[in-house]
Every structure is written in structure tokens, then in C-alpha cells.
Amino acid sequence: MYKSFYGAMALDGMNFEINEGEIRCLIGENGCGKSTMIKVISGFHPFDSGELYINDKLYKKITPAESIAEGVQVIYQDFSLFPNMTIAENIMMYATVAEGRTIVRWKKIREKAVEILQRVQFEIDPDTYVSKLNVAQKQMVAICRAIVQNARLLIMDEPTTALTNREVERLFEIVRRLQQEGVSVLFVSHKLDEISEICDSYTIMRNGKNVFQSEKGDGKMPREDMVRYMTGKKFTSETHVYVKRDSVPALKLNALTLDGAFEDISLSLYKGEVLGITGLLGCGRTELAETLFGLRQATGGNIDVSGKNTGVFRRVDDALKNNIAYVPEDRLTEGLYLEQSIADNVIARIVRNYAGKCGLLRMKALKKKQREVLSSMNVAGMVPKNPASSLSGGNQQKIVLMKWLASEPDILILNCPTVGVDVGAKSDIHKIIRDLAREKGVAVIVVSNDMYEIMQTCNRVLIMKEGRISKELDIRDTTMDELELLAAE
Amino acid sequence: MKKEKSFWSGADRDVMKMTVITVLIFVIMVSMNEKFLRASNLTSMCFQLPELGLYSLAMMMAMLSGGIDLSVVSTGNLAAISAALILHPAAENEVTGGVLFGCVILAVLASLAVGALFGFINGFVIANLNVPPMLATMASQTFIKGISIIVTQGKSVSGTPEQFVYFGSATLLGIPYTMWLLIVVFAVTAVLLYRTRFGFEVKMVGANPKTSHFTGMNIKRIYIKAYLYSGIVSAICGLAILMRTDTAKADYASTYVMQAILCSVLGATNPDGGTAKISCMVLSLLSLQFLSSGFNMMHLSSYFKEFTWGLLLIAVLSINFFTAYIRQKRGLHKA
Amino acid sequence: MKKIWKSSQFALFFLLAAAILIFGVINPDILSAASLYSLARTCAVPAIFALAIMVVMILGELDMSFCVIGAFGSYATMYFLTSYGYMDVPLIVIFLMSIAVSVALQLVNWVLIDRMKMQSFIATLGMQTFLKGAVLAFIGSSYIYTLPTAAVGFGSTYLATAKYASGVESQLPAAILLTLAMYLALHIVLEHTCFGRKLYAIGGDADAAKRAGISVSHIRFSAFVIVGVICGIGGVVHNSLGRCSLPMPTDLVGQELNGIAAVVLGRGAAQQAKGTVIGTLLGVLLLQFISNNLIMIGVPSYYQDFVTGIIIFVGLISQSYQRKGRRGKLRKKEAQV
Amino acid sequence: EGYTIANTPKCIGISWWDRMQVGNERFTEATGNEVYQSGPTGDADVAVQISSIEDAIASGVDAITVIPSDPSAVETTLAKALDNDIVVISHEAEGLENTDYDLEAFVNEEYGAHMMDLLAEQMGSEGGYVIMMGTLTASSHQQWTEGAIKRQEEMYPDMYQVCDPVEGSSQEASYNAAKEVIAAYPEIGGFIGCDTNNPPGIAMAVEEAGKSGEIAVTGTCLVSQAKDYLNSGTIKTFTFWDPADAGEAMCALAVKVLDGETIEDGINLGVDGYEACTVKDNIIYGEAWVDVTTDNMGDYDF
Ligand SMILES: Nc1ncnc2c1ncn2[C@@H]1O[C@H](COP(=O)(O)OP(=O)(O)OP(=O)(O)O)[C@@H](O)[C@H]1O
Ligand SMILES: Nc1ncnc2c1ncn2[C@@H]1O[C@H](COP(=O)(O)OP(=O)(O)OP(=O)(O)O)[C@@H](O)[C@H]1O
Numbered sequence A: 001m002y003k004s005f006y007g008a009m010a011l012d013g014m015n016f017e018i019n020e021g022e023i024r025c026l027i028g029e030n031g032c033g034k035s036t037m038i039k040v041i042s043g044f045h046p047f048d049s050g051e052l053y054i055n056d057k058l059y060k061k062i063t064p065a066e067s068i069a070e071g072v073q074v075i076y077q078d079f080s081l082f083p084n085m086t087i088a089e090n091i092m093m094y095a096t097v098a099e100g101r102t103i104v105r106w107k108k109i110r111e112k113a114v115e116i117l118q119r120v121q122f123e124i125d126p127d128t129y130v131s132k133l134n135v136a137q138k139q140m141v142a143i144c145r146a147i148v149q150n151a152r153l154l155i156m157d158e159p160t161t162a163l164t165n166r167e168v169e170r171l172f173e174i175v176r177r178l179q180q181e182g183v184s185v186l187f188v189s190h191k192l193d194e195i196s197e198i199c200d201s202y203t204i205m206r207n208g209k210n211v212f213q214s215e216k217g218d219g220k221m222p223r224e225d226m227v228r229y230m231t232g233k234k235f236t237s238e239t240h241v242y243v244k245r246d247s248v249p250a251l252k253l254n255a256l257t258l259d260g261a262f263e264d265i266s267l268s269l270y271k272g273e274v275l276g277i278t279g280l281l282g283c284g285r286t287e288l289a290e291t292l293f294g295l296r297q298a299t300g301g302n303i304d305v306s307g308k309n310t311g312v313f314r315r316v317d318d319a320l321k322n323n324i325a326y327v328p329e330d331r332l333t334e335g336l337y338l339e340q341s342i343a344d345n346v347i348a349r350i351v352r353n354y355a356g357k358c359g360l361l362r363m364k365a366l367k368k369k370q371r372e373v374l375s376s377m378n379v380a381g382m383v384p385k386n387p388a389s390s391l392s393g394g395n396q397q398k399i400v401l402m403k404w405l406a407s408e409p410d411i412l413i414l415n416c417p418t419v420g421v422d423v424g425a426k427s428d429i430h431k432i433i434r435d436l437a438r439e440k441g442v443a444v445i446v447v448s449n450d451m452y453e454i455m456q457t458c459n460r461v462l463i464m465k466e467g468r469i470s471k472e473l474d475i476r477d478t479t480m481d482e483l484e485l486l487a488a489e
Numbered sequence B: 001m002k003k004e005k006s007f008w009s010g011a012d013r014d015v016m017k018m019t020v021i022t023v024l025i026f027v028i029m030v031s032m033n034e035k036f037l038r039a040s041n042l043t044s045m046c047f048q049l050p051e052l053g054l055y056s057l058a059m060m061m062a063m064l065s066g067g068i069d070l071s072v073v074s075t076g077n078l079a080a081i082s083a084a085l086i087l088h089p090a091a092e093n094e095v096t097g098g099v100l101f102g103c104v105i106l107a108v109l110a111s112l113a114v115g116a117l118f119g120f121i122n123g124f125v126i127a128n129l130n131v132p133p134m135l136a137t138m139a140s141q142t143f144i145k146g147i148s149i150i151v152t153q154g155k156s157v158s159g160t161p162e163q164f165v166y167f168g169s170a171t172l173l174g175i176p177y178t179m180w181l182l183i184v185v186f187a188v189t190a191v192l193l194y195r196t197r198f199g200f201e202v203k204m205v206g207a208n209p210k211t212s213h214f215t216g217m218n219i220k221r222i223y224i225k226a227y228l229y230s231g232i233v234s235a236i237c238g239l240a241i242l243m244r245t246d247t248a249k250a251d252y253a254s255t256y257v258m259q260a261i262l263c264s265v266l267g268a269t270n271p272d273g274g275t276a277k278i279s280c281m282v283l284s285l286l287s288l289q290f291l292s293s294g295f296n297m298m299h300l301s302s303y304f305k306e307f308t309w310g311l312l313l314i315a316v317l318s319i320n321f322f323t324a325y326i327r328q329k330r331g332l333h334k335a
Numbered sequence C: 001m002k003k004i005w006k007s008s009q010f011a012l013f014f015l016l017a018a019a020i021l022i023f024g025v026i027n028p029d030i031l032s033a034a035s036l037y038s039l040a041r042t043c044a045v046p047a048i049f050a051l052a053i054m055v056v057m058i059l060g061e062l063d064m065s066f067c068v069i070g071a072f073g074s075y076a077t078m079y080f081l082t083s084y085g086y087m088d089v090p091l092i093v094i095f096l097m098s099i100a101v102s103v104a105l106q107l108v109n110w111v112l113i114d115r116m117k118m119q120s121f122i123a124t125l126g127m128q129t130f131l132k133g134a135v136l137a138f139i140g141s142s143y144i145y146t147l148p149t150a151a152v153g154f155g156s157t158y159l160a161t162a163k164y165a166s167g168v169e170s171q172l173p174a175a176i177l178l179t180l181a182m183y184l185a186l187h188i189v190l191e192h193t194c195f196g197r198k199l200y201a202i203g204g205d206a207d208a209a210k211r212a213g214i215s216v217s218h219i220r221f222s223a224f225v226i227v228g229v230i231c232g233i234g235g236v237v238h239n240s241l242g243r244c245s246l247p248m249p250t251d252l253v254g255q256e257l258n259g260i261a262a263v264v265l266g267r268g269a270a271q272q273a274k275g276t277v278i279g280t281l282l283g284v285l286l287l288q289f290i291s292n293n294l295i296m297i298g299v300p301s302y303y304q305d306f307v308t309g310i311i312i313f314v315g316l317i318s319q320s321y322q323r324k325g326r327r328g329k330l331r332k333k334e335a336q337v
Numbered sequence D: 001e002g003y004t005i006a007n008t009p010k011c012i013g014i015s016w017w018d019r020m021q022v023g024n025e026r027f028t029e030a031t032g033n034e035v036y037q038s039g040p041t042g043d044a045d046v047a048v049q050i051s052s053i054e055d056a057i058a059s060g061v062d063a064i065t066v067i068p069s070d071p072s073a074v075e076t077t078l079a080k081a082l083d084n085d086i087v088v089i090s091h092e093a094e095g096l097e098n099t100d101y102d103l104e105a106f107v108n109e110e111y112g113a114h115m116m117d118l119l120a121e122q123m124g125s126e127g128g129y130v131i132m133m134g135t136l137t138a139s140s141h142q143q144w145t146e147g148a149i150k151r152q153e154e155m156y157p158d159m160y161q162v163c164d165p166v167e168g169s170s171q172e173a174s175y176n177a178a179k180e181v182i183a184a185y186p187e188i189g190g191f192i193g194c195d196t197n198n199p200p201g202i203a204m205a206v207e208e209a210g211k212s213g214e215i216a217v218t219g220t221c222l223v224s225q226a227k228d229y230l231n232s233g234t235i236k237t238f239t240f241w242d243p244a245d246a247g248e249a250m251c252a253l254a255v256k257v258l259d260g261e262t263i264e265d266g267i268n269l270g271v272d273g274y275e276a277c278t279v280k281d282n283i284i285y286g287e288a289w290v291d292v293t294t295d296n297m298g299d300y301d302f
């Protein structure tokens, strides 16, 4: 299989096959061509050369409709939902199109949608518009849409990025049930633990080629091997060691409350500390992070920064004044200017610091800083004047980080910083976080549901439940399994 | 140097393309029309450029922020009317010297204030009340024109002091004062866009308001500033018109709204926000004027002007398409 | 009750009702059947054109050329028929000819937007300017005063007549049936056929639509054909409605923004869809009702622009308030759960 | 080699100015001088008109004939034309300063008064009336309106305006406005329409209201536009002047000025209605208005 974009090879002689009733996982670094591979199979991208067999039938080219007719169902990485339609209609859209009827049967659509929602135990009003949903809910809708059809091959491109462990478990149950019915599943993920839990066999990609392919029943593969195949390098796991250096906390919350989201949150965060916050979907951790950045206004309690009472933040400016930085959950819509150049992206936060006389920018200093920021991280293949959309997921996240680190924050809040980021980039980012805390003495909060990430970066972790802190743990006193249990409880 | 430039303006394929097109039109017009290169024609074009140019700049800023401003022309007219209402009595009473100077200053301030006021109202409504810019400015266009009509009973206000009108027809170094005004506004805008925090932020807000909010920009204030600029530049345009024609009227230049949009998008302004290029704006303005004057001089009906303007816009877009197509075919990776 | 409040067009509906009530109090004649007929007569054409732009907007595109295209379709037809002396052709032929021209032009738009991937706003703006100039330069610029008899007949067929309190008559033109039929047909197509839902899907996310197996290009093609048909009909109705609006190439130009305004108003507060038939109808009614009745309530003509602008402004702002209010409510509701 | 004359009307692309172009062409054929027409399309936008004049000056024409939408707005531009030794002849622009001669088909106020006379005759000199203008901002329409109202106040005390002048920029708009006026002021007895689009629009509204014969309609119009309503009797008389004649007369006058002929009272421009013109300062008045009824409508087939 070969596929190029403007001459860049995205698929460069990729070979792979999947058998009936097999759960095969496809792993590889960001930008190695996994999603492209999937889009080729689903007919979204035409391929340049190569052969595609589905059910022993040879396709030289394939349209999405043909692919769907062959029983290929895909959960896309970007969900591919219709924001201007309700959940019910989204779930049933593929079916409606495939059936090729003239008249829409609204009642049946709703019935079936409700049925599938119940099956995955996803409680939501099927008449809600998708544009109103958060990332996790959208992901659930995308999953529902794929399994409502009687697929023969189910392709899931990072289906669990926004899900909590409990939901992931539920998804896996469904996947196993489908497997028993003879459905093949192609599973793409960056979460290596998940993969070893669900998959029968592996295909590992690097630079548009398959570098390793295991047969069904080859057994589980050790994590280190996977990583080695993917990146050609070895990674060791590390932890953050915190040495207390200040007596006054950099950030202290006193009974902070946001009606309807969280209540009575009190915590202290010291310089050089990395504090993890985790919990189930809807436990209020996103809201907490956003409140700390002034995106939402707390309804009670107050925030102390470096020992000074600042009340509550009413707008983002209040947070910026206290030198707080926030890396949002959804980098595509909240963190990046996709169509603007990378160079402009990284200075978006600090431009305000370079306003000199008469409001003119101090260009020389700004450009110097810009170059400095751009060279501060290792981003492969980056051309500063190209748009941010030209980068892969992991590199995009690094750009968002650069934008914030340029302002040299005292307090850094990261919301799911490595969603959809490959092991290589992930470990880079984790290292950056640790170094920030250790060397620069930044106080960091990492909001995440990836326990591996928490273990790698934090020295302390809070578990939130229904808007309250249910548990606080030192990272040295716990294990990943324990954390997962506690969070899912 | 080369690197520095691309630092801010990204790939300048647009500028190159517009340069080629403008030069091409110029050459065609010169070869078809021996009078085209005469000094009188060049000066005449300089007299015509400022009106469309200023309105286009006002439009461009609104578009850069991801909106549109349909009220530029009516704001300009109301601003001109307010200045004329102050200047007309001054001319009647034949004031001179310091008093006259005071009146002119007052008139200029009044019209700029009118521009700023309605720019602010537009910006405020768009930023704070979530009204789509196209609708908000369409409504404000109607009521601003309404105010002008109420104030003037639909008639034109004319008869401003000679000393004021003088600047509308006089030239400095062979270039009309109004053209200098346009040049200055262009220069100021270029500085504003490329050298100030506002310029950077308005571009970013236009590209993605949500990310801008999450980056700590005060997007409401930026919207308001963008429309404030638009209102003030419209008012300046109103003043330029008043200088040149000695008249202010509720519906003067009402067809320029569409032309300003056309000029802006031809000048590489993205109507979805996030991109605007001053150099392209200059070129687009010039090429439209070359076409318009060229056809008029060939005594071809002005129908041809519109026809070619539309064609030009589609042609430029087609060039984009075909170059992208060819690049893809050739497989040159150069995004 | 809750359902009505939740319904996206509530604010608009409320606004229209309020306008009618206030105007009615000032001049009760506005509430009479005669006034209604008069409103129907004024709405007939803008309503048709609003439908055209609505379809384009559902696709997630903008069109600045639909009015010129409609006007030109009809003008070309009338020009041909009158200059070759075919004055007695049946009505259907007139419609078909106009539709054919409009569809052809809309397909040019389709090529520009779909095939050549141009931004629709810019492409159609170019199309508008180009077409207006080209028609004047190469075809003609004069009014056509004598329309084919069938068109005149169609325009002056009335369904009913009513009288104002003063005894002044007002007629309900038959053309309004055509408008209503088009609204009904489009409502069914958009809400209850697969094709209609595909349009919304493309408008929501074209890439996602392609992945769903929808042949985006084909659907867009059909949509532009539909838009062409609507424009063609609109042009002829415009010209035949009582010999009043004589065919002229620059006719209707500049009405684009009113159409867009009606659709956007009609989207309603929380409506996520890019346009709905009922909303659009309400939007047209509101805009036309206001401009139609200002003289009736005694607004001096010098104040009309001002008052119209203010009313639209207030309408927009109140809608945005409803939107904000709803969001607040939602939050509270969720908080209770 | 002859002269080049630029004809720059308020707007082009509508019947009235197309008709003026007919006059221009007649002149070209008769004399061999070149005349071309240029101006805003569709909308009468002064800004575009000024650009057309600028371009004409730049291209070095010998004379400009101009019909300004707003005389005061074109003053400075025309001054430039005069500075460049271009002959400027204006029309419908009494009081314009920067022109060699202003050729008027008639005195504007008198024309307005004349329309009022026609209306009064049909209304029996009593009752309410409304004046409709093309746009509230059109100067000549404003002058006619003033003239008409003055005449009514002086001569017809039993008549009165039911409301301020209304606007009807197109035939459709005229129809809508008239319909509303009739519904709002049922006592209305007559309309004057200044723009050629007004009377047919008004007449249609009157017919639909079932008031044909009761409400008088008159004003400026063209036979082609008013034909149906003349036949049905809704419009009994209207008045106009032939733009073709005006165009031709302007060109003739321009050539006379270029040739250095003296312009004096009683001058003959060789065009109907402009055979013996009154000259007052630099304004030349013809007697070119024509009242049209069913009897003479056949003479004006445009
Ligand atoms: N539409 C496109 N145009 C140009 N280049 C593209 C396009 N889509 C993908 N690419 C490029 O092709 C390569 C493979 O991308 P792909 O999305 O398949 O990676 P991936 O393995 O899915 O990465 P991730 O783990 O981030 O999802 C990347 O270098 C990407 O930049
Ligand atoms: N826009 C909103 N307005 C008011 N309340 C909201 C809003 N969005 C969410 N909530 C409420 O806030 C709480 C937390 O919501 P949310 O699902 O975003 O949690 P979360 O902690 O961010 O989960 P995750 O990070 O796993 O997505 C829920 O009770 C939800 O009802």
C-alpha cells in the first residue's frame, strides 16, 4: 500500500492483514500513518498504488460507500460527527445512508438510538445536539454509531482518548462480545496497557511501513519491545522526586466551590511540585482546572497565590496576572491556531509582554525570544512559517506547551497533556514537565485519567469524586493498579 | 532579510500573484490606450483611489477579525454630514484665521467621534451580545443611514470653507492630499497590523476566538477595537469625500460596500478571518482602479468595469486552484 | 409549553407576535384580512428567494449571486420570448425556460465551489459582479414592458379580496400558493427525506459526510440544481406579479443580504441546524411585516430607515438574550440533577 | 476630425438614460462627432458618477454633458474639467456653478408646479395628496416637490398633503409604498410621482385597491411604462420631457460653445422643444415638457 500527500510518503509499502474474529492492534508513533492507513481502507483517501482485499475481493480503488457496504465501520480519531444534528441522528446516519431510502423514519431512528445508548450504558438525551457535547461524550457517540451497524470489520482509531477506565472497560466488553460474533477489530491506540489487555495480535508501524507483525495467538508482548519496535529507541520509566523548597504554597485553594461542578476544594501546591488530579468523567476536574485559570468564576471560597489572597478569578486576565498557565484539554479547538504559522502560535501568549512605546512591539526582542522558544524543544521536521496544522498530534501539543512556557509561568496547569500522543512524544513531554518542576521550580498541576502519566510526572495525586476530593496520595505510596481502582470506585 | 519577512507574513505567494496580475493589467491598459500613462490620468486615478481604498481598509479590519462591516459607507456619510454641519455655518459667516482653524478641528473631531461611536456600537453588539456581524452591521447600516436622512431630510449638505475644500483638490509633490491621506492610513494600518500587539491579537482572534480566549486575550476588547478602527477609518473616508466634493449626503457611495468587500477579498483578506495582507490590498486596489479607468478611457461602457472586476476575482481564485493542482500533480512537497 | 419555549424559533415567533400586537394597537387596520393579503403579496417573492439562500446555507456555504441569477433567468426568458414574438406561450414554458437558465448558472457556482474548492462567499461575489456587468454589456439593459400574456395572467390572478375598514381593497395573489407549495415541498424534502438530511450532514461537516458514504459532490450538485430551480421560479414570479416589477437585468440585485438576514434570524436562538424552513418563513415575515407597515403606523418616511434598523437590532439582541438565558437555565437544571 | 463628448448621467442601464443614449447616437450620426455614455450602473451613486467624470477629464474629451444626481457633489470635479478647458454642459442641475451652460428642459419649480396643476385638475382642486420621490435624496425631485407644494399652497387651498413625501426607488417599491399610503390614509385623492418608476407602481396599487378613477395619479413617466394604465384610465395624464431630445440638445450646445458661437436669448439648438430657448445667465431653458394623454401617446413609442 502506498499513499503520498503532496509527494510526502504517508504510507510507504505498508502490508498488513486481519482475520475474521481477530482483534489486531495497530501501533506506532504520531504521524507514522496509522490514521492514513485507516482512511485508505475506508475509502476516504484514494491510494496511489498497492492492493486492497476485503473479503477476498480485490479493490484497486474504493469509495466510502463500498467500504461500508463491505461491512467496514470506523471510529475516526476526530469522531467525524455532525455537530448540527442530534445524537440520535448521528448514531443512525451511516445506517440511513447505507439503506438508501428516500424517506427518513424518525421514529425508528430514535428507537434504535435509544437502544444502543442503553446497551453501552451511556445516559444522555438522544435529542441533544452534538455541538453541545464535550469530547468524551462525542467519543461515546462515535462508538455507538460504529457498533449500531452490523460491522464485519470494526476499526477504532484511538477510541479511548477521552474515556475513563470504567467506560473503557465497558467498551472492551462490547468489543469482546463482537469478537465472539466473528467481527474483526482493528484497534489503534497509544495506551500500551490497554492494548495488551484487549488485543490478540499486533502490527507495529514506523514511517508508513510495518516493522513488525505478530500472528494471532503469539501471546502478549512486553511493553519495552513494543516501544523499541515503534521508535527504535528504549525508554525507561522515571518518576518525579520533589524536594520541598518553600514554606509558602505557590497556590492554595480554600474551600473553592463552583455550583454544579465541584464543592469545597482545598489544597496546597508548592513550588517544584507536580500535583496530579484524576477521577471519573464528570467528577469536575476539568471545571476545577478551568476555574483556576479564570475561565469559569468560582461561586465560593478563595484562591491564595504565593500566600496572597486573590479572591476568586473572575476572568483569564486575573490568572495571567498571577502568572498561571493553562494547557487545555482539546488542543485543536482550544490550544492551537491551526491555520496560523507555528511561529505565530508560540508567541501568541507573550506578545503582550513586548508592547513598548506607543503600543509598538519591540520587534527585535520579540523575534529573538521567538527563535529562542522555537529552539527550546525538539520538534522533528518543524518549519516555523508553516501552519500548525502541518504537524502531528504530539508535535502540536509541544507547540501548545511552548506557547505557555514562553511566558515562564509560576504555576502551570495541564489538562490531559498527552491525549493521543505517541510514546516517544509522551515521554518527551513528561520529561519537560518534570524538568520544569525540578529545575525552574514551577508548580504544576496535571489533570489526567492516564495513570501511567500520573505515575511518570507527579509526586502527589488527588482523586476527585462527584465534585469533591475523595483521596490524596503520595505517589511513592501507591501503584498504578491501586490508583486505577481508587479512581474507578 | 528574507527569513525575517516570512516570519510575519508567511508564504508570500499571494503578493507575488497579485503583483503579476497588477502589472499585467497595467501593461494591457497602457498598450491599448496611449493616454493611460499621461500624468493627468495618473493624477486622476490618485483622486479616485482614496474613497474605495479607505472603505476597503475599514472592511478589511472587520474581516480580519472574522466578521464583516456593512456599515462602513453609512458611517462615513454620517461622519461627513456632521463635519459639514459644523463647517457650513463657518463658511456662511465667513470666519477666518484662528476661528476657522478651530471650526475645522472641531469638525474633524466631530466626524471622527461619530465614526468611533458607531464603530464602538458595532463592536459592542458583536462582542457582547453574540450577534452575527453580518446582521449586526446590516442593521446598523440601516439605522445610521436613517439618522443621516433624519438630520438632513435627505438633502446634501454642502458649502464648506474654501480653505477646507482646497485640500480636496490640491496636490503635494504631484500627489493629491487625499491620496497622501490614504497612504498615511495604509502605513499606519501596516504598522498596526505587523508591529503592534493589537494587530497580532486581532489576527489571532480572527483565526480562532476560542483559542484566543484560552490564551488569555480579551477577545471582546479586540472585537471592539477592530470595529472602532473600521468606524474611524470610515469617518476619515467621509472627511476625504467632503474635502473632495464639498458635499455630504446620506447615500453617497452606497455601492462601495460591495466594492470594498470585493477589493478586500481580492487583496487576500480571508472573509473567515485570520489573514490580511496590506501589500495585497494595495495591489488589489490598484488593479481595480486600472481596470475601471482603463475602460472608461477607452470609452467602453462602465458595464465592462463590473464584468471584468468579477472576472478578475474568479480568475485569481482559479489561479489558486490550478497552482495547487499542479503542485499536487508534480508532487512537490512544499506546503 | 416547555416544548414551545425550547423550540428554537420561539424568540422569533414571540418577536413577530409582539410586532404584530404593537403595530395592531397603533393601527387596528393592520390586523385585518386586507392587511394580511397585502403582507402575503409583499412576502411572496422575498420568501422564495430566502428559500434559495437557505438551501445554500444549509450546505454550509454562502451565496451572493442568487438574486442576480434569478433576475437574469427571468429577464433572459422574457427577453427571448418578447423579442421573438412568442407572446402566447403557456406559463409552464416560461417557468421552465427561466429555471433552465438559472440552473445553468447555479451549476457554474457548483463548479467553482465544489470542483474548484473556492470559498463560496468570494466566488459568488465574483459571480454576482461578473454576471451583472456581463448581462448589461452583452445582452441589454432596457426594461421589457410587455410581458407574455400568460405571465401577466398569472400575476393578476387573485384568490380573494378583502377590504380595509376604509373600504380600500386588497387582493391575495395566486402566486402565494406557489410560494407556500415550495415551502411545504422543501420542508418535506429537508426534514423527511434522506436527501435532505444529507444536505444538513454536509453542512455540518463535509469530511464526515464523505466518510459516511455520502457522495458529497453529487449531493451538492443536486442542491445547486434545486437552488437554481427556486431562483428561476422566483424570478418569474417577481416579474409576473402584477406587471409591476418589469424585467430588468439589475433588478433584485442587492436583495441578497435581506435573504441572508431572514435565514439567520430564522435559525433561531439555539438552533444548531444551519437553517430551517419554518424559521426562514418566520424571518421573512418579520422583516417584511416591519417594512410593510411603517407607513401604516404613521412613521414619517424620513424616519423609516432609522426605525427599521432599530427594530432589526432589537430583534437580534433579544434573540441573543434568549440564547444566553437558555444556557443559564440548562446549567441550573444540570446542577439539580 | 470631430469632437469627443462624454455623456455622464446619474446612472445607466435603465430606460430613461437608454433613451438619452438614443439622442446621443442621433447626434453622432448627424454631425460625426463622437459621444459616449458612462456612469454608475443600476444605482444612481454620485461617487461612481464622479469617477466617470474624472476619467473623462483624464482621457481628454472636448466636452462633458452631465446630469448630476446631486449638483453640489460634482462641483469640484466639474471645476477641474473647466480648468482643463473642457466644455461642461449640465442638465437637471439648476444652480450648478461650475458649468458653462446649464440646459434645463424647463424651470424645475415650474415643472413641479405643472405636475401640481395636472393633479389639481384631476382632483377638482380639493382633497389630500401625496408626493412620491425616486429617492428622498434626489435633488431635482426635491426641487419639483418644493415647486409643487408651493403651487398648491398658493393656488389650491382646499388641497393638502396627507403625509410627508414618500420614497419609491423602484416600481415594486412604489407599488408597496402607495399600497400602504392608500390603506393608511383612505381619504387620499391623488398622487404625484416624480420618478418614472413611481406612476405605474402607484397606478397598480390604486387599481388593486379598487380606487381607479377615484384616486388621481400623475407625475413623470414614460409612455412605455404607463401604457396599460393610460388605457385603463387610472392615469389620465402624465408629463415628461424626452431625454433623447435633452441629450441631443446638450451635445448641440456643447459643439456651439466649442466652436465659439455666441449663446443668446432665443437660441435654436435644432431639437424639438429647444428651438427658441430662454437664456438667463448661464441657464438655458427649453420648453420641453410634454403632457401625455391617450390621445397623443402613440407619438412617443419608448
Ligand atoms: N490530508 C493530509 N494532507 C497532507 N498530509 C497529511 C494529511 N493527512 C495526513 N498527513 C500526513 O501523513 C502522515 C501520517 O499521518 P496520520 O494521521 O496517518 O498519522 P497517525 O499515525 O494517525 O498519527 P497520530 O498518532 O497522531 O494519529 C503525517 O506526516 C501527516 O502529517
Ligand atoms: N457548560 C456547563 N455548564 C454548567 N455545568 C456544566 C457544564 N458542563 C458540564 N457541567 C457540569 O459539570 C460537571 C462536570 O462535567 P465534565 O463532564 O466536564 O467533567 P470532567 O471532570 O471534565 O470530566 P472529564 O475530564 O473526564 O471529561 C457535571 O456535573 C456537568 O453536569
Ligand SMILES: [Mg+2]
Binding pocket: A034, A035, A036, A077, A157
Ligand atoms: Mg491518527
Ligand SMILES: [Mg+2]
Binding pocket: A134, A282, A286
Ligand atoms: Mg471534561
